[in-house]
Amino acid sequence: MLDLTSNAVDLTRAICDIPSVSGDEGHLADLIEEAVRALPHLEVIRDGDTVIARTNLGRARRVAIAGHIDTVPINGNVPTRTVDIDGEEFIWGRGTVDMKAGVAVQLTLAADLVAPKADITWIWYDHEEVAAALNALTRIAATRADLLAADFAILGEPSNGQVEGGCNGHMRAIIRTHGVRSHSARSWIGENAIHKAAPILERLAAYTAREVPVDGLVYREGLNAVRITGGVAGNVIPDLCEVEVNYRFAPSRSGAEAEEHVREVFEGFEVEVIDMAEGARPGLDDPLAQEFVAAVGGTAQPKYGWTDVARFSALGIPAVNYGPGDPQLAHHDEERVAVAQIRDVERGLRAWLT
Amino acid sequence: MLDLTSNAVDLTRAICDIPSVSGDEGHLADLIEEAVRALPHLEVIRDGDTVIARTNLGRARRVAIAGHIDTVPINGNVPTRTVDIDGEEFIWGRGTVDMKAGVAVQLTLAADLVAPKADITWIWYDHEEVAAALNALTRIAATRADLLAADFAILGEPSNGQVEGGCNGHMRAIIRTHGVRSHSARSWIGENAIHKAAPILERLAAYTAREVPVDGLVYREGLNAVRITGGVAGNVIPDLCEVEVNYRFAPSRSGAEAEEHVREVFEGFEVEVIDMAEGARPGLDDPLAQEFVAAVGGTAQPKYGWTDVARFSALGIPAVNYGPGDPQLAHHDEERVAVAQIRDVERGLRAWLT
Numbered sequence: 001m002l003d004l005t006s007n008a009v010d011l012t013r014a015i016c017d018i019p020s021v022s023g024d025e026g027h028l029a030d031l032i033e034e035a036v037r038a039l040p041h042l043e044v045i046r047d048g049d050t051v052i053a054r055t056n057l058g059r060a061r062r063v064a065i066a067g068h069i070d071t072v073p074i075n076g077n078v079p080t081r082t083v084d085i086d087g088e089e090f091i092w093g094r095g096t097v098d099m100k101a102g103v104a105v106q107l108t109l110a111a112d113l114v115a116p117k118a119d120i121t122w123i124w125y126d127h128e129e130v131a132a133a134l135n136a137l138t139r140i141a142a143t144r145a146d147l148l149a150a151d152f153a154i155l156g157e158p159s160n161g162q163v164e165g166g167c168n169g170h171m172r173a174i175i176r177t178h179g180v181r182s183h184s185a186r187s188w189i190g191e192n193a194i195h196k197a198a199p200i201l202e203r204l205a206a207y208t209a210r211e212v213p214v215d216g217l218v219y220r221e222g223l224n225a226v227r228i229t230g231g232v233a234g235n236v237i238p239d240l241c242e243v244e245v246n247y248r249f250a251p252s253r254s255g256a257e258a259e260e261h262v263r264e265v266f267e268g269f270e271v272e273v274i275d276m277a278e279g280a281r282p283g284l285d286d287p288l289a290q291e292f293v294a295a296v297g298g299t300a301q302p303k304y305g306w307t308d309v310a311r312f313s314a315l316g317i318p319a320v321n322y323g324p325g326d327p328q329l330a331h332h333d334e335e336r337v338a339v340a341q342i343r344d345v346e347r348g349l350r351a352w353l354t
Numbered sequence: 355m356l357d358l359t360s361n362a363v364d365l366t367r368a369i370c371d372i373p374s375v376s377g378d379e380g381h382l383a384d385l386i387e388e389a390v391r392a393l394p395h396l397e398v399i400r401d402g403d404t405v406i407a408r409t410n411l412g413r414a415r416r417v418a419i420a421g422h423i424d425t426v427p428i429n430g431n432v433p434t435r436t437v438d439i440d441g442e443e444f445i446w447g448r449g450t451v452d453m454k455a456g457v458a459v460q461l462t463l464a465a466d467l468v469a470p471k472a473d474i475t476w477i478w479y480d481h482e483e484v485a486a487a488l489n490a491l492t493r494i495a496a497t498r499a500d501l502l503a504a505d506f507a508i509l510g511e512p513s514n515g516q517v518e519g520g521c522n523g524h525m526r527a528i529i530r531t532h533g534v535r536s537h538s539a540r541s542w543i544g545e546n547a548i549h550k551a552a553p554i555l556e557r558l559a560a561y562t563a564r565e566v567p568v569d570g571l572v573y574r575e576g577l578n579a580v581r582i583t584g585g586v587a588g589n590v591i592p593d594l595c596e597v598e599v600n601y602r603f604a605p606s607r608s609g610a611e612a613e614e615h616v617r618e619v620f621e622g623f624e625v626e627v628i629d630m631a632e633g634a635r636p637g638l639d640d641p642l643a644q645e646f647v648a649a650v651g652g653t654a655q656p657k658y659g660w661t662d663v664a665r666f667s668a669l670g671i672p673a674v675n676y677g678p679g680d681p682q683l684a685h686h687d688e689e690r691v692a693v694a695q696i697r698d699v700e701r702g703l704r705a706w707l708t
Contacts, residue, residue, distance in 0.1 A: 168539065172588055184600045185522065185659040187576035188563075194579035194597070198555035205549040209542075222541035225548035226592060227585030234526055234580055234600060234629070243548070246538045246588060275588070304539040 002035040004111035008346045009091070009339050011104035015069075016080045016095045022070040022134075025049045025126040029069065032107065032124055041114040042122075045147060049126035050136040052147050053110055054119065061118040061288055063353075064150035064312065066137075067103040067157075067323070068128030071095040072331050082339075089339040096337040097325030098129075102156025105324065105346045109353065116353040118288070121150055128308065137311045145315060152288045153312040154349075158325030161341045161348070163293050164303035165217045165282025165320045167310055168248045171258050172226070172275040175200050175266045181232060181239040190237030194230040197241040201225065203265055204245070212250035215284045215318075217302040219250035223265065244274075248304065251279030251313065280310040283318015296322065296348030322348070356389040358465035362700045363445070363693050365458035369423075370449045371433045376424040376488075379403045379480040383423065386461065386478050395468045396476075399501060403480035404490040406501050407464055409473045415642055416473040417707075418504035418666065420491075421457040421511075421677070422482030425449040426685050437690065444690040451679030452483075455691045456510025459678065459700045463707065470707040472642070475504055482662065491665045499669060506642045507666040508703075512679030515695045515702070517647050518657035519571045519636025519674045521664055522602045525612050526580070526629040529554050529620045535586060535593040544591035548584040551595040555579065557619055558599070566604035569638045569672075571656040573604035577619065598628075602658065605633030605667065634664040637672015650676065650702030676702070 002014060020028040029049040037044050042053040049069075071094050080093035091101070103124060110122045125136040132138055140147055177197045182190030209221040223245060230241030245266075249258040255278045263271050283289050284300055293300050300320070303309070305327075309319035324341035356368060374382040383403040391398050396407040403423075425448050434447035445455070457478060464476045479490040486492055494501055531551045536544030563575040577599060584595030599620075603612040609632045617625050637643050638654055647654050654674070657663070659681075663673035678695035 170539070170589075183659070184576065184578055184580060185524070185602055187578045187602070188574065192558070192578055194582050195555060195559040197582075198552065198559040201549060201552035201555055204546070205552040220542065222538065224538055224541045224546055224591055225584070226538060226588055226590060228548050228551075228582050228595065229585075230579070231581030231583075231598065234598065235524075236580060237578055238580060241582065244585065244588065248539055248541070305537070306539070 002031050002107070004035050004107050008105045008108040008342050011108060012091055012096060012101045012337070012342060013080045015100045015104055016093050017078060019074070020070055021073050022127050022130045025070050029126065032069070035107070036110060039111055042110065047140060047144065048136060050140065051124045052121060054121040055116065057115065057119050059117065059119040061151045062121060062149065063118045064121045064123060064148060064153040064317065065106055066123035066125060066153065066155050067099055067106050068126065069103055069124050070126055070129050071098065072129050075333050077333060077335060083336065090336040091339060092336040094335055097158045097335050098330035099157055099323055099325065101325055101337045101342045102158065102323035102345070105342060105349065106156055108346060109349055113353055118353065120353065137308055141311055141315060148312065148315060150317050152283065152286060153309065153317045153319035155307060155309050155319060155321050156323035157307055157321045158323050158327045158330055159321045160326050161324055161344045162298050163296060163300040163320050163322050165284050165300050166214065166251045166280040166313065167303040167306050168219055168221065168250060169253065169255065169258060169279030170277055170306055171247045171255065171262065171273060173245055173262050174272045174274060175243045175245060176270040176272065177241045179237065179239045182237045184235045184237055187237050193238050193241040197230070197243060200243050200266060200269060207265065210250065212252055214250055214252045215282045217282050217284060217300060219302045220304065221250055222248045249279065251281045254278060277306055278310060278314065280313030280319055282320055286318050289318055289320065292352050295352030356385050356461070358389050358461050362459045362462040362696050365462060366445055366450065366455045366691070366696060367434045369454045369458060370447050373428070374424050375427050376481050376484045379424050383480065386423070389461070390464060393465055396464065401494055401498065402490055404494065405478045406475060408475040409470065411469065411473050413471065413473040415505045416475060416503065418475045418477060418502060418507040418671065419460055420477035420479065420507065420509050421453055421460050422480065423457055423478050424480055424483050425452065426483050429687050431687060431689060443693040445693060446690040448689055450691040451512045451689050452684035453511055453677055453679065455679055455696045456512065456677035459696060459703065460510055462700060463703055467707055472707065474707065491662055495665055495669060502666065502669060504671050506637065506640060507663065507671050507673035509661060509663050509673060509675050510677035511661050511675045512677050512681045512684055513675045514680050515678055515698045516652050517650060517654040517674050517676050519638050519654050520568065520605045520634040520667065521657040521660050522573055522575065522604060523607065523609060523612060523633030524631055524660055525601050525609065525616065525627060527599055527616050528626045528628060529597045529599060530624040530626065531595045533591065533593045536591045538589045538591055541591050547592050547595040551584070551597060554597050554620060554623060561619065564604065566606055568604055568606045569636045571636050571638060571654060573656045574658065575604055576602040603633065605635045608632060631660055632664060632668065634667030634673055636674055640672050643672055643674065646706050649706030
């Protein structure tokens with residue numbers, strides 16, 4: 001049984017040592033459910049291997065605080081151990097960063113904060129590290145969106161103990177040119193599709209990405225070729241060239257607007273959108289969010305990579321990332337979290353919620 | 355046994371019906387050797403599966419007339435048959451165009467012309483349809499170049515019964531750009547190698563190919579991308595982009611000059627030459643060649659594709675292509691040669707040589 005009254009550091013080790021690679025979260029979910037059902041101030045809902053626990057204090061505001069309980073596969077890096085690096089204490093092992101230290105902080109506070117100043121919906125969910133279709137938040141948003149309802153959401157993803165707001169959207173598209181094949185000895189009979197792609201690369205090279213303030217954070221965009229292919233054989237004029245572009249766009253821009261922008265940039269060319277995920281506004285203009293940033297300290301930063309905060313954003317709920325651990329070490333064989341960051345994040349959340 | 359006294363049309367069918375896909379020319383070479391050894395006016399040399407037969411009349415000039423006896427693999431299109439298309443008679447089947455009709459004309463004339471006005475070296479060789487390293491002319495040029503010695507050479511490759519002079523050279527090179535990988539969510543940390551390739555495609559698109567008069571024929575050049583590749587993954591800024599270009603250059607330009615030109619065009623970029631074959635001058639300023647063109651009639655055309663005439667050119671021997679058959683039908687499943695072209699080419703060669 002999990003002891004939620006110990007402390008977030010010991011609890012981090014305890015839940016890291018319970019295997020819960022995506023698809024095998026059942027046992028950990030059972031233990032979490034059992035522990036929070038023992039707390040009379042929380043209403044508990046089990047949905048698949050997701051455990052939701054919430055206060056119902058009639059507060060003016062409700063905050064959702066979420067963390068996924070699955071990890072990517074272990075690689076000889078569990079059970080956890082504590083290590084000392086240059087005088088700093090770390091917990092070493094799979095899941096310590098992504099993101100069981102964050103979950104341990106949440107479980108500790110869920111047990112401890114019987115009268116927070118906002119109502120809280122704690123969400124510990126499964127299948128985050130795999131395809132979006134398997135992600136429990138995808139399922140719950142579709143089947144029981146009421147469980148996610150809140151005025152503000154915090155995702156405990158590793159952010160080095162800093163507030164990272166929202167996230168950029170991203171899309172991928174194929175920009176295509178067509179030509180006519182011919183033998184390269186008589187190239188004037190054909191039309192070279194690769195040569196026709198010159199303006200596509202010119203426009204990409206000349207493109208100046210925007211820096212867009214959204215709710216007080218500046219999101220840096222990017223439009224990049226990530227793949228180019230063309231060619232039939234060494235003696236054939238190619239009849240097709242494809243440039244795959246990746247567009248990262250500020251959360252103030254909708255998917256439709258992003259597509260319109262890419263079509264404008266590549267006007268005159270065939271454009272096929274093959275992937276689209278809208279971003280998430282940080283919502284830092286919300287008073288609750290401003291109190292949150294003030295309480296936890298530091299300066300909020302924009303999150304560039306896409307995370308599950310976008311799911312809350314899609315439900316109209318401003319959301320930020322805030323958790324212990326260096327995101328660069330997530331999924332890394334040397335994954336490890338600084339004990340001090342666990343304590344800092346616990347202190348920050350506690351200060352804001354009480 | 356081959357009957358060289360029949361006629362070139364019947365002989366075309368006879369030798370097409372003897373399988374001789376590259377590597378299996380031995381039996382056909384045996385039959386050709388046997389037939390020409392029966393002719394007292396010819397000295398016969400067998401070298402591998404190549405048969406060389408020559409007159410030694412002490413003429414002021416010697417002409418080499420060559421044809422390969424192998425074919426690409428058959429595809430249900432032998433034995434040959436005669437067909438009538440819109441009132442015109444064709445021999446249908448593998449090898450009829452490329453190039454046994456030409457060989458049949460040569461064998462007929464080899465038997466018939468006991469006192470040509472120039473000495474003739476007839477060359478029927480193996481392994482033309484495969485890698486250059488296997489080509490019998492490669493071997494003989496290296497081991498017994500004296501056997502190829504001549505003042506002028508005619509290759510009986512299909513040219514629709516027109517004289518096609520020399521051939522363009524060709525080279526292939528990789529033009530390369532380098533960048534720095536990064537996650538596409540933070541593209542400003544990396545350097546996009548695909549974007550850096552924009553000037554390569556611009557220069558190709560803007561390139562105006564030369565038209566170069568050589569010995570009275572105008573060779574049209576071409577510089578083309580034939581392949582482009584770049585990209586690591588949909589969310590990674592690529593660190594490498596490669597553009598493979600194919601340069602077809604007039605026979606008045608050496609391989610070294612061609613390389614220098616390509617390096618100039620792509621100045622500032624990494625250029626790696628991966629394939630190089632110099633062209634062949636048509637040598638139509640040679641009196642013997644002028645007599646030849648006058649005798650066979652029509653207007654000489656430049657040959658754009660690379661052929662074995664370049665091997666003679668490399669030995670300092672002007673050379674042209676002249677043979678029956680539409681080169682567009684070579685290797686085609688509907689390969690077929692017009693009977694009238696076989697007769698025209700036989701008549702043309704005979705007129706010039708007597």
